[in-house]
Each structure stands twice: as structure tokens, then as C-alpha cells.
Amino acid sequence: MKIGFIGAGNIGGTAAKLFVDAGHEVVISNSRGPETLADVENETRAKAVAVEEAAVFGDVIFVSIPLGKYKSLSPSDLDGKIVIDSNNYYPGRDGEIAEVDSGLATSSELLAKHLSGSKVVKAFNTIWFEHLRSEGDKSKPIGERRVIFVSGDDADAKSVVSGLIEEIGFAPYDLGTLGASGIQQPDSVIYNKSINIEEARKILAENSDGASA
Numbered sequence: 001m002k003i004g005f006i007g008a009g010n011i012g013g014t015a016a017k018l019f020v021d022a023g024h025e026v027v028i029s030n031s032r033g034p035e036t037l038a039d040v041e042n043e044t045r046a047k048a049v050a051v052e053e054a055a056v057f058g059d060v061i062f063v064s065i066p067l068g069k070y071k072s073l074s075p076s077d078l079d080g081k082i083v084i085d086s087n088n089y090y091p092g093r094d095g096e097i098a099e100v101d102s103g104l105a106t107s108s109e110l111l112a113k114h115l116s117g118s119k120v121v122k123a124f125n126t127i128w129f130e131h132l133r134s135e136g137d138k139s140k141p142i143g144e145r146r147v148i149f150v151s152g153d154d155a156d157a158k159s160v161v162s163g164l165i166e167e168i169g170f171a172p173y174d175l176g177t178l179g180a181s182g183i184q185q186p187d188s189v190i191y192n193k194s195i196n197i198e199e200a201r202k203i204l205a206e207n208s209d210g211a212s213a
């Protein structure tokens, strides 16, 4: 699969390497240009390109930037693509976003509204990049692996992203729609927890009313 990364820092760089190792064609990008990504290129063996090229190249686009920058993403370049949203909302870094603060929308719904022709899937945002690097284990059965949570409004897109998660040794856990993805935000009961599907199900059952793996 062709995967384009917009943002190649802690999470983007780590995920890019995992997908290269899994046999995918991967390109990486940032806002400052490919010449600033030589080290990440060496580490990941993914080619560094301009943001626009990464967007056009990928069937799947992995967006991993400070959320406050989401309006810099080009809706036309990303039209029709599956967009993985690993972004988290930190008001101190991203600026206060009234719709999210008031509960009117999740940050992923705002991204999906901006990228109205894309299929946005929230994933990879609840795991610390060092754990993403080290805790995937393809030798384990799905039930014993650490979960990575996914939310999205397009079932096919979620299925593609879930497949990618399995390929790098984790277990996808479907939380439902983008509207329900607020549970994936920092400091929630499932955020940054090294848990398997059963443990996730238990925590969610105790704290909400009904997501399923």
C-alpha cells in the first residue's frame, strides 16, 4: 500500500518506519521541506518529499502534526483518500478550539469537516510513540496484543486502517464514529494504556455505554 505521511516527528517517524518494515511504500513530509528530514529518512528508509507530494502519493495519508495546524492541509490534495488522524488536542499548544471545548464536535470531526472529501479515521493518537515503537508484537495472537483504538464514519476506511494496525503487531479496537472519538483524547480512561482487547472492553464497559472491538 502507498502511505504518505504529513508530519514526520515522534509519532509520524515511528509509524513510518513500522510501515516500511511491514513492506509498504512510504513517503514522509513536514512543513519545512524534505531537505530537513535527512535523519528521519535514514532512520525510516522512507523517502522525504514535499507535503503536496505525500498527499498525492498515498492511498492512505497519515496526518501527525500539531492539531492547531490542521487547516494547512489541502482538502483537494486529500480528496478521496483515507486519512489517519493521530492528532491530539492540547489547548496550550494548539490554541483553544471552542467547538471541541464545548463538546459540540470532536477534533477529528473538525478535521473531517475541513477534509470533506476524505475518509478520516482517528487512530494512533492514544499511544506514546516509544510504546508504538516497542510494543507491537506480530507473534502474539490478536487477543494478547496491545490495542490501538480506531474511530471513523467510513467502515471500509476503518477496515483498511485496522489491517495496517494488525500488520505492525497491534490489535485494532473499533470505538465507533468520529462523533464518539472524544474518548480517545488525552487523559481519558483508555489514553496511553498498555491494554489488550479484553482489558479495553472492561474499562469501556465500566466507563461508557457500548463501544465494541
Ligand SMILES: NC(=O)c1ccc[n+]([C@@H]2O[C@H](COP(=O)([O-])OP(=O)(O)OC[C@H]3O[C@@H](n4cnc5c(N)ncnc54)[C@H](OP(=O)(O)O)[C@@H]3O)[C@@H](O)[C@H]2O)c1
Binding pocket: 006, 007, 008, 009, 010, 011, 012, 013, 029, 030, 031, 032, 033, 036, 051, 064, 065, 066, 067, 069, 072, 086, 087, 088, 089, 124, 125, 126, 127, 128, 129, 130
Ligand atoms: N508524541 C507522542 O507520543 C504522541 C502520541 C499520540 C499522539 N500524538 C499527537 O500526534 C501529533 C504529532 O505528535 P508528535 O509528537 O509526533 O509531534 P512532533 O514530534 O512535534 O512532530 C510533528 C511533525 O509535524 C510536522 N508539522 C508541523 N506542522 C506541520 C504542517 N502544518 N504541515 C506538515 N507538517 C507539519 C513537524 O515538522 P515541521 O515543524 O518541520 O513542519 C513534525 O515533523 C500531535 O498532534 C500529537 O499531539 C503524539
